[in-house]
Amino acid sequence: MMKSKHIPEEQLVDYLLGNIGEWDAKQIKAHLYHCKKCQYLLSDWQFLLSQDHKKFQPSQSMKDRIQHSINQMEGKSFKRRTVIGKPGLLFATIACVFLIFYSVHSYYQDINTRNYEIAENDEIPPETIQSAPHTQQIKVTPVSEFNQINGYVWVNRNRNEMLLEVDGLEELINQDYQLWIIYMDNSIDHEILPTQNGMTRMLFRDIDVDEFKKLKASVEPRGGSIEQTGPDTFIVEFQ
Amino acid sequence: MSNDQENIQLLKDIAAGSRQAFDIFYEKYISFVYQIAFSIVHNHAEAEDICHDVFLEVYQKARQYSEEKGSIKAWLAVKTKSRSLDRLRKNKPLLIHRLENLSGSKKMEPGADLQFLHSLEKHLIVEALKAIPIEQREAIIRSYYNGETHNEIAMTMKKPLGSVKSLIRYGLNNLRKQKALMQWVGIDRGEKK
Known part of the structure; x- marks a missing residue:
């Protein structure tokens, strides 16, 4: 099962939390025996899950803050x-x-009528659709003030997958980059772009690639908007 | 209904917009999420900010949870780690403080040879190196990372030995000028003498 691939991080956490069945645990142990990378990852998680900072607890106002953000978000x-x-x-x-x-x-x-799976940045497996047969590569077009943006979208209609890789995204304070997926029937899905050092990577699975009309991203208030309020940053046309 | 199934149902209710389900979910997992965030950033305010972002994401994207990938706890743990590392990457003073804290408190954190912090440390130094002239960068990388002697560097870079020494000296001075790195990239790498 895990002879060639690394163990997914969630599975390592479950292994340490004792949430894994006996057979899977044996497989993980066998993989760990020869895989340094997974050993290091396991050791990190052993540390993180063993820490006891009980004297430090989230404050009572934390929940209010989250509720406030949700209210603001829903207000929009x-x-x-x-x-x-x-x-x-x-x-x-x-x-x-x-x-x-x-x-x-x-x-x-x-709005958001479709169900699909997303992996972001580090969660994306090393081998994706980029090198798969029938994958189409499309360059991202930066818009006006965002000329430093550079990136590609790979779509695979057979697998219903899309990989988005964009860099040159300036760091935003109290704002997020938001992706808008516009389908042929003009319905829209939207996701916050998770940025790391000015770069974002998102892998979409089980998404109606055939129905894509356009992708675009905009700058929105932190947490995103339900409808676009900020300027476009890049677009990808599918027609 | 088993505990796991109850929690999965909570996520389904959250995805359907239930604030009550979100409240219950928050109470169940806030401590777990906070402990992981705090273990990574070692800063109360930052750990709270991470919890804020994680729970807001849960509220917005509850439907992204997939039972096949692991338990809800594992999903939250990986999400929290990822958001915490984002914070450290974006906030250099916080990262430097965390690295110093780690090197100065090995007794307090036994076995804390944390790979994710080592990769962030490398990232920090690489970022700093990017900001200095190319030749100085090359000379420093060859000397400190590849372990080449000054003579070897002079031969590879086709420069007189004196120029290589100057490149390294100027390069190090330029690195030290980056205030955020003064404490860390210095010879003592942040450790108190």
């Missing part, structure tokens, strides 16, 4: 429109409410 998702209450405008108000309800309903039908 459900922008409320204020209806000014003038007596003569009752009919118009009702019509507006109906229209807003209809447009919000249709909008959310178009």
Whole structure:
């Protein structure tokens, strides 16, 4: 099972936490016997999982902070429109409410409708679709103020996979780069781009590559937005 | 329902937008996540920031959890480690402090020959080297990383011995000028004399 490949990090953690069955544990032990890289990784996790910093605990305000961020995030998702209450405008108000309800309903039908798996940066296995047969490579086009951006997208229609590699992303404070996947039917999926030293790598699996119309990224408030609010940084056209 | 199944159900409920499920999930795992983050960065405020980012990500991307890859704890642990290392990479003073802390407290952290910190240390030095002129960089790498003698470097770089010595001297001075690295890249590598 693991003779040639390294042990996934999650499996090593489960091995140390005792969450692995006897047969899998034997396989892991056998692999560890000859694999220095996995031995080092195991040793790191042994250290991390054995630390007891009970005297340091997250503060009570932590949860409030997270709740606040979620509220802010959802506030952006459900922008409320204020209806000014003038007596003569009752009919118009009702019509507006109906229209807003209809447009919000249709909008959310178009957002994040697909299920796919993502691996980010270090989680991406060394061998991906880049060298697989039938993989198409497309260069990322940087937009106006983001000329330093450079990267490629690899898509494999047979495997329904996409690998995105982009570098030259300037470090942002209190903002994130957000990826927008626009499909032929104009529905949209969006993900935060995980950046490491100005670079991002994301591998998507079980994604409708055939349905891709366009990819683009924008600068958004930290945590991302439900709809694009910031400037484009790069685009990839599929048509 | 087993404990694992209960927790997986919590994630499904979170993915469906349940704040109540998120609250329960948070209470169950905050301590575990915090302990890992703190073990990596050794800074309370930074560890809290990491917890914030991890739990926000859980809320936004709960559907990304895949039972086939491992337990929820393992998923959270790997995610937390990854976010913690991102923090160290982006925050050089924090990284230097952590490296100094490690080298100065081996008794407090027995067996803490942490590979992820060694790779970050290399990254820190490589970043610093990138900021100095190419010839100085090459001379320093050949001397300190490849273990070549000054004569060997002079032959390979086709330069007089005196020039090689000057390149190394100027290169080291330039490295020391990068204030964030003064304490660490110095001869004592941050260890108190």
